[in-house]
Amino acid sequence: MKYQKLRGTEDIISPQIELWQEIESISRDLFEVSGYKEIKTPIVEFLQLFQRSIGKNTDIVEKEIFQFQDRSERKIALRPEATASIVRAYLECGLYQNPGLTKLYYIGPMFRAERPQKGRKRQFYQVGIEAIGSLNPEIDAEVIWLVKKLLDNLGVDDFRIEINSLGCDDDKIKIVDYLKGEISKNLDHFCQNCQNRFERNVLRVLDCKNPDCKSCLKNLKIDIKTVICKNCMQHYNEVKSLLTVLGVQYEENKYLVRGLDYYTRTVFEVLNYNLGAQNVICAGGRYDNLVEEMGGKPTGAVGFALGMERIAMLLEDRSKKKIELDIFLILQDRMFLKEALKELINLRENGIYAEMDYQSRSLKSQMRLANEKKARYVLILGQKEWEKGEFCLKDMKTGSQINIKKEKLLEVINRII
Numbered sequence: 001m002k003y004q005k006l007r008g009t010e011d012i013i014s015p016q017i018e019l020w021q022e023i024e025s026i027s028r029d030l031f032e033v034s035g036y037k038e039i040k041t042p043i044v045e046f047l048q049l050f051q052r053s054i055g056k057n058t059d060i061v062e063k064e065i066f067q068f069q070d071r072s073e074r075k076i077a078l079r080p081e082a083t084a085s086i087v088r089a090y091l092e093c094g095l096y097q098n099p100g101l102t103k104l105y106y107i108g109p110m111f112r113a114e115r116p117q118k119g120r121k122r123q124f125y126q127v128g129i130e131a132i133g134s135l136n137p138e139i140d141a142e143v144i145w146l147v148k149k150l151l152d153n154l155g156v157d158d159f160r161i162e163i164n165s166l167g168c169d170d171d172k173i174k175i176v177d178y179l180k181g182e183i184s185k186n187l188d189h190f191c192q193n194c195q196n197r198f199e200r201n202v203l204r205v206l207d208c209k210n211p212d213c214k215s216c217l218k219n220l221k222i223d224i225k226t227v228i229c230k231n232c233m234q235h236y237n238e239v240k241s242l243l244t245v246l247g248v249q250y251e252e253n254k255y256l257v258r259g260l261d262y263y264t265r266t267v268f269e270v271l272n273y274n275l276g277a278q279n280v281i282c283a284g285g286r287y288d289n290l291v292e293e294m295g296g297k298p299t300g301a302v303g304f305a306l307g308m309e310r311i312a313m314l315l316e317d318r319s320k321k322k323i324e325l326d327i328f329l330i331l332q333d334r335m336f337l338k339e340a341l342k343e344l345i346n347l348r349e350n351g352i353y354a355e356m357d358y359q360s361r362s363l364k365s366q367m368r369l370a371n372e373k374k375a376r377y378v379l380i381l382g383q384k385e386w387e388k389g390e391f392c393l394k395d396m397k398t399g400s401q402i403n404i405k406k407e408k409l410l411e412v413i414n415r416i417i
């Protein structure tokens, strides 16, 4: 019997994992200095949480959630995204009692039963933030600045930030009427998918990728910002002017909507054209009604999520952080094992990357292994050295070797490494 991983899942191993670790640590560094605290929410939640927040007529809820019944016949889901879980935790843990904004970040796997393809996995990882507690445009601008800064820090180039506003809840009703009115003038010319969406989720017609639908939208001169209210337009204009103050370049995309119902006002996406079809590397926006819908007080909130696989694909060729093996410990005979083990942990406790052979290899094979592992130095403990209370240190680059008294070992190694 041969076991294989599930389709759409991945084992992330070295040397790729070093790149992932780097992405995580660069993200953490930036989020922490910006006041965000990490949150880890469960991977499983009640299905209803996502149905309520993301919306029943969305692609995610209709066909992409991994769901099952547990032994007590409760409907459980693997989280398809983090925002709903975080708002649940915000309410359940009473995070609204904290002074000021609640700023949270997360790093972890999400799950969607999509057709796997390059840059699209069924278990995929996201890095993201949520800032909960303000309606002000400066937090929208800060969140979008964080996206830009993070991508800069990661070394991603050739990206483009696109923004739009979806208006408030009242506007959404007007938008639906407006879109239905306009699109119905020419509904036959839209693709089947859009015709299906027309009744259930007309907003999604705006981001259809079908060229015919795109040209129909253009011909109908559709722009939802013509119907959104004055306050929302003012908010949008302030976000734009603050982005300029923060030096964030953006483009307005009037067809930009997100595939989740909870978004209001500002929405944004970051695209990278080196990735082909799956070119959205990051997306986010405001969700001012979600906290209230889930049982809290009216609370403004904004956040984003970045796809780790896609970022890793973009940075693949970049030279990865190399962890060089400092010392490989070699024993001439197993009788020196205890002595060697003590020295091995002593080196590690002093921050020196030290390894040894655990498979009873011959002296020659240990040397070969040290070579294969690209050890900088080998430390040999043999009969002669042992009698004198010494180790023999060999420089693998120059081939030169010296004998060092046991007591002086750490001092000498620290000096040369």
Ligand SMILES: [Zn+2]
Binding pocket: 167, 168, 169, 170, 171, 228, 229, 230, 231, 232, 233
């Ligand atoms: Zn409005």
Ligand SMILES: [Zn+2]
Binding pocket: 190, 191, 192, 193, 194, 205, 208, 209, 210, 213
């Ligand atoms: Zn279409």
